[in-house]
Amino acid sequence: MQHACRNADTTGKSLTMNFFSHFFRSVIVSLIVAVAFGHTARSHEPAIKASDAKPVAAVARVSIENLTLASVDGSPHSFKDLVGDGQAVCYTFLYPGCPLAQIYCPVLNSLAAEFGKQGVTIVGVICESEAIKDLEAHKKEFSITFPILLDTSFDVATLLDATMTPESFLVSRDGTVAYAGRIDSRYRERGVKSPAKVRDDLREAILDLLAGKPVRIPRLAAGGCPLDRPEVPQQHAASVPNAETPTVEAVTFYRDVLPILHEHCQRCHSPGQVGPFALLSYEDACDWIETALEEIDAKRMPPAQVESDLELSGTPxxxxxxxxxxxxxxxSEKPQGNPDDAPPLAPLPDYGAFEEILGPPDIVIDLPSVAQLGPQGEDIYRNFIFPLNRPDDLRVRAIQLLPSNRAIVHHALIGYLDRATCVQAVKDHGGRDGMSNPLDQMPGFWDNMGAGFKVPPVRADGIPRTSFVSGYIPGNRSMICPEDVDVIIPAGSDIVAQMHYHRTGKLETDSSQIGLWIDKDPPAVTKKMMNLVFLFGGFQSIPAGVKDYRVTGRYTLEHDAAFVGAAPHAHGLAMWMSLQATLPGQTKPILLIRNPKWDFNWQSASWLKKPLHLPKGTVIEAEVSYNNTADNPHNPYDPPQTVWLGESTFDEMLLPMLLLASERPLDPESKSFVAFNMSMARSEFLRRLVERNYRYRRGPDGTVAIDPSYNKENHPQSIEDAKKK
Known part of the structure; x- marks a missing residue:
């Protein structure tokens, strides 16, 4: 679910939410999230967290005579050449293969355009010699307008104590390092986008310098890719072989490392896929293995790790x-070994084609118009309509989204919706809302608070007229139903896919397709139907300062069913979440799914290899732990404040979605959805009671207006606070 700042003055907002515009906005996976670029007003800039303001090891002043770089042709460029009559030079260390360095190219372009005429020269610095051969192509691909110079001897990097890419150093004309560190606060750590308001740190430092003021925050730690400095040969003491010590066979790339990368990494980390770098060749592994190990240690990779008592589909x-x-x-210094030692490896799937397990799809639907994504701005969530509108129900065995540009598709959620509601949704919300770049061009519709359409009532036979049925995640292909289960797409429906696009730092396009495989068994063959059930946890608010705030939710089966999978969902305060089932007459629950380290940006649907039969009366329970303290790097508030149950990602919720197969509809009246809506409405009502009790006053003539003495920063955040006042 995308970040949508709550407007406390909006009244009458419908709480009827859209399966595609709200519930699934961040379910499933991301490797790189886009940079949201914009100028932050200096009078309202966000605070710096103590964890962000760790000083980097940078010197306060350098000898400007030693700040000399080279162009590709070898000609020197001294600091005096670059500064000229200006005020400063900003050196930003880059690497063409670093995803964050790519994403920040448009930001540096903008800074160069804004401050070039004010006497600040923006320069990119590349140290790795192997990157030089592709430099011109890289500049063209990312439309780089600022000069890029070389420091292959690492002299300038050593002088400035550069350690990361991207990392910026603002040097004034007298050699003072006025600022050193990150470009802005969009990422709290590599691959983890900050949910809080962004501070444009480098831009603020430049403005301070041009105003003749000391830079307010001169040192900030940078995140990204480690600068690949040449390794210093180690001196090893001579050793005498010990005949009693067994010889350990050296680990080599081809025999030992390549099979691991092939099994666990290469589906995403190969050219054209969503992984920001490839892990195919020996050279790839040498460049990126340390970064990969750091991500594994932090449990950010592989994404969305889950635990279960049952066997899950997918690669562990x-x-x-x-x-x-x-x-x-x-x-052991990365020995290559003999290519002939590599075991036989299955070819990687062709992610540019439809799955072949069930043969060609019976129906292929094209996106009516091309989606275009500008190089910078916020991530885009857009509901695309793939026209289907068949006169009869379809019993679907499998469904697959096939993006034409997999590098920009973070994930997609796929469902169906009746044609009339689709038309109305485009009429109401088909404008440019949600597009932050003038080059963005998107078909379909969008709504920032999740009311993209009113959920139509179920049919008389209990079949819902709209539902989530599948999804797309990098590295996976089609969703294939169990043998005895079909997805029923009602007559008159179109396919709706909510696409989550992330920026790459350059102009991108996508023309996705949807493939459907139809069940060709005769209608007399009885099969189960897939149900989507919402299991929500009811609460009103989470107090600030509480590190382990538990919320539970329960759902009891009214009929026999088979558990097929689930898509857990919460927002940024969640630390872990579990789903378990307790069968009638049993006391020990079955662990269905547990996310031991919840990450809002890496939510995923999990599927069982074999559905689990659950008899009538089985209780499925969800539990989550929220951390509403400053220790939580995903907390959207600094300092922490009371967080309410709500649909914005500055609010919180517990809403796992259960995929259950049964012979008849489990929730024909959408009771679980209605109950969740009621809980949301109750929380919104209580929040407004608290906020507006102190926000408005009645005038002598009986009119009600905002109290001019009202201070939002001091108003109560919860009912408990209001009682204290």
């Missing part, structure tokens, strides 16, 4: 033995 994360093997390879 690398085993401890696999990780130890990778570490041993690094420790």
């Amino acid at each position: 994360p690398p085993s401890p033995a696999d990780v130890a093997m990778l570490r041993q390879w690094v420790a």
